[in-house]
Amino acid sequence: xxxxxxxxxxxxxxxxxxxxxxxxxxxxxxxxxxxxxxxxxxxxxxxxxxxxxxxxxxxxxxxxxxxxxxxxxxxxxxxxxxxxxxxxxxxxxxxxxxxxxxxxxxxxxxxxxxxxxxxxxxxxxxxxxxxxxxxxxxxxxxxxxxxxxxxxxxxxxxxxxxxxxxxxxxxxxxxxxxxxxxxxxxxxxxxxxxxxxxxxxxxxxxxxxxxxxxxxxxxxxxxxxxxxxxxxxxxxxxxxxxxxxxxxxxxxxxxxxxxxxxxxxxxxxxxxxxxxxxxxxxxxxxxxxxxxxxxxxxxxxxxxxxxxxxxxxxxxxxxxxxxxxxxxxxxxxxxxxxxxxxxxxx
Amino acid sequence: xxxxxxxxxxxxxxxxxxxxxxxxxxxxxxxxxxxxxxxxxxxxxxxxxxxxxxxxxxxxxxxxxxxxxxxxxxxxxxxxxxxxxxxxxxxxxxxxxxxxxxxxxxxxxxxxxxxxxxxxxxxxxxxxxxxxxxxxxxxxxxxxxxxxxxxxxxxxxxxxxxxxxxxxxxxxxxxxxxxxxxxxxxxxxxxxxxxxxxxxxxxxxxxxxxxxxxxxxxxxxxxxxxxxxxxxxxxxxxxxxxxxxxxxxxxxxxxxxxxxxxxxxxxxxxxxxxxxxxxxxxxxxxxxxxxxxxxxxxxxxxxxxxx
Amino acid sequence: xxxxxxxxxxxxxxxxxxxxxxxxxxxxxxxxxxxxxxxxxxxxxxxxxxxxxxxxxxxxxxxxxxxxxxxxxxxxxxxxxxxxxxxxxxxxxxxxxxxxxxxxxxxxxxxxxxxxxxxxxxxxxxxxxxxxxxxxxxxxxxxxxxxxxxxxxxxxxxxxxxxxxxxxxxxxxxxxxxxxxxxxxxxxxxxxxxxxxxxxxxxxxxxxxxxxxxxxxxxxxxxxxxxxxxxxxxxxxxxxxxxxxxxxxxxxxxxxxxxxxxxxxxxxxxxxxxxxxxxxxxxxxxxxxxxxxx
Numbered sequence: 004x005x006x007x008x009x010x011x012x013x014x015x016x017x018x019x020x021x022x023x024x025x026x027x028x029x030x031x032x033x034x035x036x037x038x039x040x041x042x043x044x045x046x047x048x049x050x051x052x053x054x055x056x057x058x059x060x061x062x063x064x065x066x067x068x069x070x071x072x073x074x075x076x077x078x079x080x081x082x083x084x085x086x087x088x089x090x091x092x093x094x095x096x097x098x099x100x101x102x103x104x105x106x107x108x109x110x111x112x113x114x115x116x117x118x119x120x121x122x123x124x125x126x127x128x129x130x131x132x133x134x135x136x137x138x139x140x141x142x143x144x145x146x147x148x149x150x151x152x153x154x155x156x157x158x159x160x161x162x163x164x165x166x167x168x169x170x171x172x173x174x175x176x177x178x179x180x181x182x183x184x185x186x187x188x189x190x191x192x193x194x195x196x197x198x199x200x201x202x203x204x205x206x207x208x209x210x211x212x213x214x215x216x217x218x219x220x221x222x223x224x225x226x227x228x229x230x231x232x233x234x235x236x237x238x239x240x241x242x243x244x245x246x247x248x249x250x251x252x253x254x255x256x257x258x259x260x261x262x263x264x265x266x267x268x269x270x271x272x273x274x275x276x277x278x279x280x281x282x283x284x285x286x287x288x289x290x291x292x293x294x295x296x297x298x299x300x301x302x303x304x305x306x307x308x309x310x311x312x313x314x315x316x317x318x319x320x321x322x323x324x325x326x327x328x329x330x331x332x333x334x335x336x337x338x339x340x341x342x343x344x345x346x347x348x349x
Numbered sequence: 350x351x352x353x354x355x356x357x358x359x360x361x362x363x364x365x366x367x368x369x370x371x372x373x374x375x376x377x378x379x380x381x382x383x384x385x386x387x388x389x390x391x392x393x394x395x396x397x398x399x400x401x402x403x404x405x406x407x408x409x410x411x412x413x414x415x416x417x418x419x420x421x422x423x424x425x426x427x428x429x430x431x432x433x434x435x436x437x438x439x440x441x442x443x444x445x446x447x448x449x450x451x452x453x454x455x456x457x458x459x460x461x462x463x464x465x466x467x468x469x470x471x472x473x474x475x476x477x478x479x480x481x482x483x484x485x486x487x488x489x490x491x492x493x494x495x496x497x498x499x500x501x502x503x504x505x506x507x508x509x510x511x512x513x514x515x516x517x518x519x520x521x522x523x524x525x526x527x528x529x530x531x532x533x534x535x536x537x538x539x540x541x542x543x544x545x546x547x548x549x550x551x552x553x554x555x556x557x558x559x560x561x562x563x564x565x566x567x568x569x570x571x572x573x574x575x576x577x578x579x580x581x582x583x584x585x586x587x588x589x590x591x592x593x594x595x596x597x598x599x600x601x602x603x604x605x606x607x608x609x610x611x612x613x614x615x616x617x618x619x620x621x622x623x624x625x626x627x628x629x630x631x632x633x634x635x636x637x638x639x640x641x642x643x644x645x646x647x648x649x650x651x652x653x654x655x656x
Numbered sequence: 657x658x659x660x661x662x663x664x665x666x667x668x669x670x671x672x673x674x675x676x677x678x679x680x681x682x683x684x685x686x687x688x689x690x691x692x693x694x695x696x697x698x699x700x701x702x703x704x705x706x707x708x709x710x711x712x713x714x715x716x717x718x719x720x721x722x723x724x725x726x727x728x729x730x731x732x733x734x735x736x737x738x739x740x741x742x743x744x745x746x747x748x749x750x751x752x753x754x755x756x757x758x759x760x761x762x763x764x765x766x767x768x769x770x771x772x773x774x775x776x777x778x779x780x781x782x783x784x785x786x787x788x789x790x791x792x793x794x795x796x797x798x799x800x801x802x803x804x805x806x807x808x809x810x811x812x813x814x815x816x817x818x819x820x821x822x823x824x825x826x827x828x829x830x831x832x833x834x835x836x837x838x839x840x841x842x843x844x845x846x847x848x849x850x851x852x853x854x855x856x857x858x859x860x861x862x863x864x865x866x867x868x869x870x871x872x873x874x875x876x877x878x879x880x881x882x883x884x885x886x887x888x889x890x891x892x893x894x895x896x897x898x899x900x901x902x903x904x905x906x907x908x909x910x911x912x913x914x915x916x917x918x919x920x921x922x923x924x925x926x927x928x929x930x931x932x933x934x935x936x937x938x939x940x941x942x943x944x945x946x947x948x949x950x
Contacts, residue, residue: 092562
């Protein structure tokens with residue numbers, strides 16, 4: 004873990020202007036992803052985790068704007084023009100989205116969907132691109148790739164579609180893959196297969212930023228985890244550390260809410276009473292305070308900053324860390340009263 | 350595909366039969382006969398007339414005869430245009446109506462689709478607002494207002510174009526009717542295209558395609574164009590019907606010898622056979638056009654392609 | 657997406673919400689105000705004029721007098737010397753009345769047909785909607801024309817005819833909603849109680865599709881006005897001595913070279929009414945259509 008980060012996000016914010024005024028969907032998000040590493044961003048739906056991915060790729064909805072910085076291979080992505088973004092999209096960063104049916108253009112054949120990126124950039128001849136597409140389909144373990152190329156997305160099964168989408172995202176050889184809830188829309192039986200493929204992709208050195216609400220997926224795939232709640236990162240840790248000793252009460256509650264059966268998708272967290280606050284009506288203090296059993300007065304008054312945990316070398320907080328090449332703290336928590344050890348999780 | 354098309358073609362027959370039957374009996378239910386307006390016809394002459402047109406037969410026999418004629422493409426005699434069969438009248442007017450209608454539809458597509466695309470791609474700019482204003486005018490200014498105004502301005506005030514009339518092959522005579530007929534459709538198609546592309550631009554697959562780093566032209570042309578055109582294509586069916594409706598006004602205002610004029614004249618004169626023949630003819634035409642639209646739709650969207 | 661609650665449970669919330677949203681739409685409010693003004697003028701306008709509808713003003717130099725404040729013909733007079741101000745508002749009254757009545761006819765048929773098909777579902781639904789599809793494929797202007805040919809050209813028949821063919825869209829929309837409502841708990845509860853289908857449709861289905869019905873009824877009105885004007889323009893609609901906006905436009909078109917106001921005044925009123933109704937309909941759709949709700 005000594006290599007320079009591939010993607011370096013600092014103080015990223017996403018605002019949406021709506022009829023009710025400007026809504027901050029994401030604020031103060033910072034993290035690094037190194038080459039070949041998998042960082043999982045975990046949170047409930049609406050926590051802003053998907054917007055982080057979209058902001059980095061310049062793909063926010065038209066009423067959304069991104070603030071802060073996202074450096075990919077020393078290229079600033081936030082505020083970049085379409086042309087320079089297009090130099091990164093596909094070739095530097097691939098995107099795999101949640102719903103494979105709606106993310107594959109319905110009227111285009113699989114061959115077109117796979118090869119267009121190569122052909123448009125003049126990176127391959129038609130014959131070579133076709134060869135690469137066949138190989139990409141074999142890589143994602145699709146049988147009879149020849150005939151698949153001629154088919155349309157709706158003619159494939161759900162799991163096959165997601166594997167095709169994965170192949171398409173990897174066609175131009177990106178160093179980093181953004182995977183947005185890659186298994187959520189799939190049957191449980193198919194989920195495992197896609198996860199295996201993602202692990203395989205990782206093992207070939209492709210970095211991964213995985214967005215999910217499924218802690219089972221996190222456990223199987225991620226090196227590190229960032230937990231998001233109501234638009235902010237509330238805790239970040241290595242996967243082992245997080246599962247062993249969560250510091251933030253929200254993380255602890257998330258873990259407690261996971262059913263014992265491994266790999267079952269959770270669309271709703273049943274273990275935590277109440278709902279996350281609307282982005283337009285966040286409390287002044289900790290956004291989790293109203294639902295938190297450990298909350299004291301201070302929690303509802305002042306918002307805790309993300310602070311590196313004591314046992315890690317004294318790295319600085321979000322504001323302190325500049326672009327001087329230091330790594331982002333691997334273990335940090337934004338809580339006034341973090342949990343100290345496993346025993347406190349009741 | 351071919352089998353599907355043939356199957357659908359056969360499917361038109363029962364629909365048409367229902368329409369023919371309904372039209373026939375509604376006409377026979379009508380109070381008053383076709384010769385009522387001609388004053389004081391002696392009873393024996395009226396009887397002769399009735400016999401000549403087969404009206405003295407029982408209704409079911411008349412119905413059978415009508416169907417028999419229909420099978421041979423004969424829609425019966427016109428009551429008011431003496432010595433003419435209805436099918437002859439249609440055959441005379443059809444080239445004019447079809448020419449004007451087809452040209453108007455092509456013009457509407459050629460103007461409306463690019464305008465709508467441009468407006469959507471430059472969403473919320475002056476161009477977009479201009480297109481939307483024109484589209485609004487299309488809602489508020491019906492063809493029968495537009496037709497006389499255009500005739501007044503270009504025909505009378507500027508004297509560029511003939512105000513009325515028709516000469517086969519004369520482009521000048523076509524311009525005003527075609528433009529008048531097309532303008533409301535330009536507005537509607539532009540609005541439809543704009544709305545459709547704006548929606549497609551929000552589609553998840555378009556975001557996925559953008560994430561591949563395709564340039565904007567390829568993105569629009571390859572990923573967005575076909576789905577954008579789907580609603581436009583579905584509109585072509587109703588558009589054909591609306592064009593035929595519009596042609597009633599245009600043919601009247603510009604004095605064109607098309608089928609629409611015969612239809613309106615037939616309606617005013619209560620020329621039952623003419624009106625009925627026209628309705629059957631229009632119905633068949635529109636059912637065929639709808640079939641063509643469905644087949645085109647399948648080409649645009651493989652999900653509903655017919656095997 | 658928020659589910660539409662049973663009408664009785666959240667009626668206040670739903671309609672109150674919609675009203676709030678509608679009030680925020682400036683275009684819809686302006687359109688509604690203008691429409692109210694036109695309606696008011698259609699009711700009392702003819703009495704505001706110093707002249708009556710039928711009265712021929714022989715005092716002017718020509719029969720067709722241009723608009724002027726001086727002689728009290730604010731919109732001028734027509735080729736027969738009759739006051740256009742009075743005539744336009746009488747015409748608007750007829751157009752609006754025909755539109756309103758025809759819309760009511762089409763709403764009644766459309767809602768009954770659609771709710772029945774959607775609620776009963778299955779084969780009955782299939783046949784009922786197939787029928788609608790067949791009619792849909794045909795230009796219904798031609799139906800109206802046949803009906804006027806067969807039954808003559810009285811005002812009542814015109815709106816009955818227009819209403820009788822204008823219900824197809826309404827039926828389709830209501831049917832779709834009824835189909836969705838059928839599997840909802842409160843409908844299933846009503847079935848479990850043993851209520852007859854007609855009662856369930858009337859008491860549980862129809863009230864819950866009302867919002868949508870209002871929206872599409874508002875959008876039907878301008879279509880009917882256009883219809884009636886179109887028929888009148890062709891000489892198949894309203895007959896003398898009655899008049900309507902379409903008839904006035906048609907008469908104006910004949911005289912437009914010498915007296916352009918005869919075409920422009922009724923055309924403008926017609927355009928305003930059509931625009932406002934469309935804006936109001938769009939505003940109502942945004943306010944009431946559950947699909948638009950966040």
